[in-house]
Amino acid sequence: KxxxxxxxxxxxxxxxxxxxxxxxxxxxxxxxxxxxxxxxxxxxxxxxxxxxxxxxxxxxxxxNAFDEEKAYRMMAKFFCSAALPPQMVDDYFHRKMMRVLNPHFHVRASTVGKYCLETYEEEKAKVKQILRSLDGQISLSVDILCYEKRCVYVKEYLCITVHFVDHMWKLKKWILNFSCLWERCDPVEVILETLKDWDIENKISTITTGNEKLFRKRIETIKGVLKEKKELQLDGRLFRVNCCGNIISRMVLCGYKEIDGIIDEVRELCSFGRSLPLWYHTSDHLKQALALEAMGEFSSQDVRDNYRVPSAAEWEKFPEAENFVSDSSSSESEEDDVEEFPENDDGDQKNPI
Structure with missing residues (x-):
């Protein structure tokens, strides 16, 4: 020994x-x-x-041996989590970093892309397994989101989301599909294909949509297909519920409709940058433009030679639109301050309607 x-x-x-x-x-x-x-x-x-x-x-x-396959898998998970394209591995600083970590490991964008697809399929299988266990407990929301770039084009995107409560009683919100709608693309076909792809055609309990384009005949078509798979609650009756934020947004858009063309001219004068589809950003920019106009910033000949400056009558339309927007936004804040269950004279709470 x-x-x-x-x-x-x-x-x-x-x-x-x-x-x-x-x-x-x-x-x-x-x-x-x-x-x-x-x-x-x-x-x-x-x-x-x-x-x-x-x-x-x-x-x-x-x-401590270097495992190339394990390294590719971890890199693919990072790229998927950070929403980075596989071509990022060809970036100068990324290649320099990899040479410091392991000079003998030569990363290829095609290989990273392959492992990213494998990671997606693995995670998708896990999500499918969870959704299969929810028998008629999934709420589906469908929205068409618009990206408006003034004077150029309007892009529409279809967003399909599922909402459910998991086994830990936590509300989950998962986006199953987010795709661009082309001219000949039918949203109904995309929705039905998504439900079939995720195998949840017989798991849907409710459908929510906030767009007029989807509310009428198209929702009826989707409802008819779902009823063949599973009996819907309340026999699939449709209830129209207006969101307070959506109502305010529509009111503001109506107020800006009269000066929509002038807004484009003011945007070029003040260089607002990208046109954001948020009305309160537009309102803030217009207030700045009115302040600059009052100081005479747009009266110089150099500005008038290079830009189309709104006339005095057109400038007068801005305060009217801004007052309408201010009244709409203030009414929204007042509704937030109202008690949800007001008390009567006896001190008892009234039942909400």
């Missing part, structure tokens, strides 16, 4: 730091017997320090 110690032997007082002293202890009468090893010993050949060192080294190498 062998004993390894990092300390010096008591019989030898000479310090021996960073050395390993091996003492062989046997049953022999002399030192030569202690040094002999039985060839019939099953551990013969495995008791050497060389074998011990090789075993430990191989174990260290196995645990």
């Amino acid at each position: 062998s004993i390894a110690s990092g300390k010096s032997d008591k019989s030898n007082r000479t310090p021996q730091p960073y050395h390993v002293i091996v003492k062989f202890i046997g049953k022999g009468d002399n030192e030569s017997d202690d040094m002999k090893m039985d060839e019939n010993d099953p551990d013969h050949g495995n008791n050497s320090c060389k074998f011990f060192a090789e075993t430990e080294m191989s174990r260290y190498v196995d645990e």
